[in-house]
Amino acid sequence: MSVDKWQNFSPDPTEEFDSIQGTLATLNLGPTHPATHGIFQNVLKMDGEKIYHSEQTIGYIHRAFEKLAERRPFNQITPITDRMNYCSAPINNIGWVLAVEKLAGIKTTKRIDYMRVIIMELARISDHLICNSIIGADTGALTGFTYIFQMRELIYELYEEVCGSRLTTNISRIGGFERDFTPEFHRKLKIWIDKFPTWHSELAILLERNRIFMDRTMYVGAITGPRALAYGFTGPNLRAAGVDYDVRVFSPYSSYEDFDFSIPVGQNGDTYDRFMVRQEEMLQSFQIIKQAYANLPEGSHHVDVPGYYLPEKEEVYRSMEALIWHFKIVMGETPIPKGEVYSAVEGGNGELGFYLVSDGGRTPYRLHFRRPCFIFYQAFPEMIKGGMLSDAILTMSSMNVIAGELDA
Amino acid sequence: MTEAADKTLDLIKTKYPEIEWLFDYSYDMLSVECPTAHIAELLEFLRDDPEAGFTFLTDLCGIHIPGHVNKELGVIYHLHNMQRNERLRVKTFFSIAHPRVHTMTHLWPAANWMERETYDFFGVEFVGHPDLRRILNVDDMDYFPLRKQYPLEDGTRTDKEDEFFGR
Numbered sequence: 172m173s174v175d176k177w178q179n180f181s182p183d184p185t186e187e188f189d190s191i192q193g194t195l196a197t198l199n200l201g202p203t204h205p206a207t208h209g210i211f212q213n214v215l216k217m218d219g220e221k222i223y224h225s226e227q228t229i230g231y232i233h234r235a236f237e238k239l240a241e242r243r244p245f246n247q248i249t250p251i252t253d254r255m256n257y258c259s260a261p262i263n264n265i266g267w268v269l270a271v272e273k274l275a276g277i278k279t280t281k282r283i284d285y286m287r288v289i290i291m292e293l294a295r296i297s298d299h300l301i302c303n304s305i306i307g308a309d310t311g312a313l314t315g316f317t318y319i320f321q322m323r324e325l326i327y328e329l330y331e332e333v334c335g336s337r338l339t340t341n342i343s344r345i346g347g348f349e350r351d352f353t354p355e356f357h358r359k360l361k362i363w364i365d366k367f368p369t370w371h372s373e374l375a376i377l378l379e380r381n382r383i384f385m386d387r388t389m390y391v392g393a394i395t396g397p398r399a400l401a402y403g404f405t406g407p408n409l410r411a412a413g414v415d416y417d418v419r420v421f422s423p424y425s426s427y428e429d430f431d432f433s434i435p436v437g438q439n440g441d442t443y444d445r446f447m448v449r450q451e452e453m454l455q456s457f458q459i460i461k462q463a464y465a466n467l468p469e470g471s472h473h474v475d476v477p478g479y480y481l482p483e484k485e486e487v488y489r490s491m492e493a494l495i496w497h498f499k500i501v502m503g504e505t506p507i508p509k510g511e512v513y514s515a516v517e518g519g520n521g522e523l524g525f526y527l528v529s530d531g532g533r534t535p536y537r538l539h540f541r542r543p544c545f546i547f548y549q550a551f552p553e554m555i556k557g558g559m560l561s562d563a564i565l566t567m568s569s570m571n572v573i574a575g576e577l578d579a
Numbered sequence: 580m581t582e583a584a585d586k587t588l589d590l591i592k593t594k595y596p597e598i599e600w601l602f603d604y605s606y607d608m609l610s611v612e613c614p615t616a617h618i619a620e621l622l623e624f625l626r627d628d629p630e631a632g633f634t635f636l637t638d639l640c641g642i643h644i645p646g647h648v649n650k651e652l653g654v655i656y657h658l659h660n661m662q663r664n665e666r667l668r669v670k671t672f673f674s675i676a677h678p679r680v681h682t683m684t685h686l687w688p689a690a691n692w693m694e695r696e697t698y699d700f701f702g703v704e705f706v707g708h709p710d711l712r713r714i715l716n717v718d719d720m721d722y723f724p725l726r727k728q729y730p731l732e733d734g735t736r737t738d739k740e741d742e743f744f745g746r
Contacts, residue, residue: 230715237700238724242731273606403636403689414661421664512606513638513657513668524638526657539640541657549692578715 195223198560202231206564208305209574213551213563220559225552229545233578240538244503245271246345246479248538253339255542256576259298259519261290261330261342268343269424270514270525275345275479275507282470283347284426285463289360290333290342291425291516292456292463296367297326298519299407299449299456300374302571306446307378309568310387315377322370325363332356346480347473360464367457375450385443392554392566393441403546406521408570411448412440418517425516429466430459442562442569478505503533518543520571544576583665584609590631594624610668618654618671619681625658625667626686633658633667636683639693641701643675643726651675652701656683675726682708700725 201212210231216224236255240248252263265287272279279287300319308316327337332353334342342348352360378384394404399412409416417434419427435451437444473480477496486493499505509531515524521543528537547570555563580588584604591611592600601612613621625633638657645651650672658667671680682705683690694705695714702723705711713720722729 230717233715235724238731400635401688403687416661421661510605511610511668513608513666515637522637524657526638526640526655528642537642539638539655541638545692545696546689549689 194218200560200563202228206309207567209572209577211567211572211574211577215560215563217560220561222555222558222560222563225555225563227548227551229548230578232574236540236579237538240535242534244500244533245507245535246481246500246503248535249343250339250341252540253341254575255540255579256298256519256523256544256573257338258301258571258573259294260338260340261294262298262516262518263523264341265291265343265425266514266516266518266523267525268345269516270512270527271345271479273514274510274512274527274529275476277346277474277476277479279347279425279474280468280470281426281429282468283472283474285467286348286352286472287343287425288427288430288463289460289467290330292460293326293329295456295517295519296453297323298571299453302520302568303378303446303449304374305568306388306442306565307374307384309565310384312378312381312384315374319370319374322367325359325366329356329359329363332359344473344480346476347471351472364457364461364464371450371453371457379447379450387562388443388446388565388569389441390439391442391558391562392569393439394550394554395440398553399440399547399550402550404521404550405543405547406518407448407452408440408445408520408547410434411437411444413438418515418522422515424514427459430462432456432459442565445569505533507531515541520544520573520576521547540579542576542579544572545579548572548577580604580609583663587631587665587667590628591621591625594628595621608666608668610670612670612672615671615673615680618669619683619686622656622658622669622683623686625669632660632662633665635659635661636687636689636693637666639683639690639697641697641703641725643701644672645727647672649674652678652703654680654697654703678703679706680704681706684708699723702726 195216195218198215198217200215201207202210212228214226215222236251239251249264249267252267253260255263300323304316304319330340330342331337332355334340334349394412396412396414399409400414405416413436415434415436420434432455435448437448481500482493482496487497507529509529512527513524515522522541523543524541526539527535530536555566587609588602598614598617603610625631637659640655642653642655643651652675653670653672656669658669673680680703682694692714694708695711697703698705698711699713699716700723
């Protein structure tokens with residue numbers, strides 16, 4: 172990871188390009204192309220199937236979350252974070268809640284931490300499932316993609332038991348959860364734990380050693396470790412390039428230090444490695460879920476922070492104090508310390524950071540989301556240059572670029 | 580303040596003794612305020628010096644504080660030393676009348692889009708940036724929306740005055 176010539180190497184997109192520019196064809200890939208899974212525009216300059224140059228346009232679904240957040244009380248920002256990486260919305264929710272808890276100095280109990288770990292790892296699995304099965308779909312193996320949805324469906328049903336919704340979950344509260352794990356949740360989680368290894372191995376058998384799949388993905392869209400670091404890669408894409416950086420291990424949050432798991436790394440940083448790193452990460456997440464569920468302590472699903480955690484509705488009708496707190500929370504009148512916090516979690520595709528500046532008011536003074544997609548998608552032209560168009564599609568799906576997170 | 584943060588601060592102070600450093604340690608992170616003229620030099624030193632070793636640019640974003648006279652706009656860098664697992668925040672503030680700061684794209688290619696985003700929202704001009712255009716907003720937008728003078732809701736409305744709650 173030392174600073175070497177790669178860090179200072181800046182590829183010249185016009186190299187050997189000017190002389191033949193007149194003979195190249197321009198192709199608009201996107202903004203709405205079914206193979207890009209989201210709204211991305213790439214203007215490609217091509218000679219036959221070979222890509223010489225590409226230029227990205229982003230911002231098609233920009234919704235000004237950072238501006239919106241400057242007017243919303245802290246509790247009301249959680250639903251905004253859902254809409255970033257909507258394949259793993261609970262990680263975003265809990266990441267945001269952890270940032271506020273860090274600012275306010277709220278310590279959560281082991282039970283809440285373990286509950287959060289279970290939810291976050293389920294979200295990571297559902298995120299990686301989508302990404303990996305889409306790589307399969309883009310190589311022509313649609314079976315895995317359609318088949319895998321029963322596995323994700325069960326994960327979404329588990330979310331439903333905890334928060335009532337499936338995609339945009341709004342699953343966590345400052346200080347804990349809105350409700351405890353229900354008996355139905357326990358029943359479904361046991362079924363899921365039972366079935367997951369079989370389902371996962373079915374996907375693995377279908378793709379991992381499939382000759383066609385390997386030929387399509389190996390050495391496609393590769394990036395070296397130092398170059399990936401210079402481009403700010405994090406998450407599975409960085410680990411596929413051989414750098415074992417994982418926020419869960421480097422700066423454990425939510426009691427991740429209690430669990431025994433390993434970080435898979437790749438070698439070449441190509442599409443196949445990214446696929447394999449995600450495959451193995453799912454198994455590691457599965458191990459974490461099993462450990463967290465087996466050791467889930469008894470207790471309450473929230474801590475006693477009346478200034479942040481909404482009281483029970485019956486309490487609000489009965490007791491004066493609960494009514495006051497309810498009013499204060501809804502109007503955003505809870506005092507919060509002044510300060511600056513950077514809090515990061517390991518999101519579905521990298522380090523999801525929240526830089527929160529508070530001036531003690533009811534809303535953040537400034538909130539910046541470090542969205543991993545936004546940062547590593549910059550490397551895309553470099554990764555596809557000189558390759559085929561069909562490889563570019565695969566490279567994009569294996570990087571797991573999510574439009575919502577890219578544009579925030 | 581942790582020992583590692585102390586060391587980093589000492590390193591910066593010995594390298595640039597002529598500058599008066601403003602620093603703060605809170606929420607597990609050291610943050611240092613650097614004069615805008617020296618920011619490129621400082622970050623290059625932090626990246627290349629083997630003792631500092633902040634080789635990873637985690638985040639780059641802007642901030643607008645209207646109350647800071649002549650230092651209204653700022654750019655905030657989050658650096659990470661992955662070997663020691665140490666994070667560092669470097670801030671630089673400058674006047675809104677001359678929002679110019681040196682680019683970091685020559686140090687980290689990752690800074691490219693983050694600087695374009697900061698330009699897009701705050702109007703900070705990054706000197707030496709290879710392609711400083713708007714990135715998330717439309718190209719013909721004529722203001723910088725994250726500056727504080729632009730309220731989120733229509734400023735002409737009177738039925739939603741926040742006399743009692745909020746700023």
